[in-house]
């Protein structure tokens with residue numbers, strides 16, 4: 001503790017903080033129940049738990065797709081619930097999200113889908129070209145740049161959505177079951193990419209059901225069940241080891 | 243806004259229009275039909291107003307002078323100075339007699355010495371004049387014996403005039419609202435078809451106005467195209483009508499002036515612009531809440 005305090009400044013301030021975060025939907029479902037946690041810059045965190053545990057809801061609260069019923073959620077010291085419309089847009093630019101259903105635009109090519117995230121924030125054409133080709137190279141899709149998503153495999157589409165999440169150079173990457181529909185080999189390709197991105201300094205929060213991956217990666221594991229935080233272990237596995 | 247950004251929006255808008263061809267044509271067709279109807283009411287109203295002004299020009303007030311009036315010219319000046327009087331014409335007793343003889347088809351109605359008709363003036367009124375007021379003021383002028391005007395006809399005209407104004411306005415407003423409603427709903431369909439795109443834009447950090455611009459431009463382009471088409475169809479149809487009814491123009495005079503055409507174009511293009519932009523704005527509202 002004292003050692004950390006000597007290390008003054010940014011290291012001490014968490015990137016993501018939730019305090020007694022609660023989300024009750026209009027239909028009465030308690031998706032999150034008094035969840036408190038904090039994530040430091042540079043961490044890689046798995047968010048695990050059975051279906052309906054509230055993992056996606058948590059990620060949606062971080063990007064302000066949902067508003068908390070009570071409690072607090074902060075990204076980079078900003079209270080997400082208090083943001084104005086413009087600030088929400090800016091928050092989302094600093095967070096990359098990989099959606100489980102990819103959310104790619106079917107009429108746009110791979111290149112255009114990724115470039116879209118930069119056009120939206122008004123980057124210059126030169127910058128867009130450079131960054132898009134860079135990130136497509138990173139995810140190994142340079143040769144498919146001008147292909148439509150419908151002509152890609154599931155793993156390739158997942159990588160497009162990863163490329164789009166990364167192209168803004170986000171502080172924080174949220175991944176909602178990025179290996180959900182993929183075979184084990186392809187899943188590991190994606191995980192290797194995420195590990196590499198994390199090594200380069202991006203904080204990652206990944207919701208998953210994939211026990212094998214969680215067990216092998218030995219990263220911090222936060223488990224939710226029926227909306228409650230039931231476990232938070234550094235370098236843990238999918239289940240509590242006996 | 244940077245020019246580059248504007249062109250990005252314009253490109254996105256054009257892409258959207260081309261990609262959703264069927265929707266584009268439908269929306270444009272509906273705007274055209276709506277504006278055509280609107281323009282039709284506009285022309286009908288304009289022509290009604292035109293008939294009534296033409297009829298108004300026929301309205302005359304007759305002012306008969308006292309037989310002993312010493313200075314008819316002075317009365318004439320006073321009449322000309324009344325508010326609402328456009329033109330004053332002197333009709334001497336001899337001219338009055340001649341007119342009467344022509345009307346009755348009889349010559350030498352009176353012997354020249356015994357012409358019982360008084361000297362008179364006829365007054366033409368301006369468009370905004372109130373004939374009753376003019377009559378009252380004219381009767382007060384010394385030397386005036388009697389003032390006569392077709393009270394019933396004037397009142398009828400005034401009534402028609404108010405009626406067309408009110409009915410015309412109501413019709414114009416109703417068609418405008420109906421068109422706005424239909425256009426907003428049609429654009430709503432194109433927006434609905436692209437709700438996923440809107441959601442993704444918002445999730446990667448686009449501001450509302452950024453999302454709105456291409457749709458706004460689409461709406462504006464649709465509105466202007468629809469207006470252009472409506473103007474073309476209406477002016478052609480109207481020119482045809484004017485030509486066909488040319489024979490009857492004594493009974494049914496139609497306005498065929500350039501000014502009306504320009505007014506029609508301005509009104510329809512402004513409406514098209516308004517419908518397109520406002521319609522897309524209303525339809526987007528719901529989908530921006532991501």
Ligand SMILES: Nc1ncnc2c1ncn2[C@@H]1O[C@H](COP(=O)(O)OP(=O)(O)OP(=O)(O)O)[C@@H](O)[C@H]1O
Pocket residue numbers: 025026027029030031049050051052053054055056057058
């Ligand atoms: N928009 C919503 N309206 C009402 N209830 C919702 C809504 N979104 C989620 N829920 C409910 O909240 C609970 C948590 O859902 P959530 O999607 O966060 O679970 P999850 O942990 O992501 O599950 P999975 O692993 O299946 O993706 C579920 O019971 C779900 O039915």
Ligand SMILES: [Mg+2]
Pocket residue numbers: 055056057176
């Ligand atoms: Mg989920």
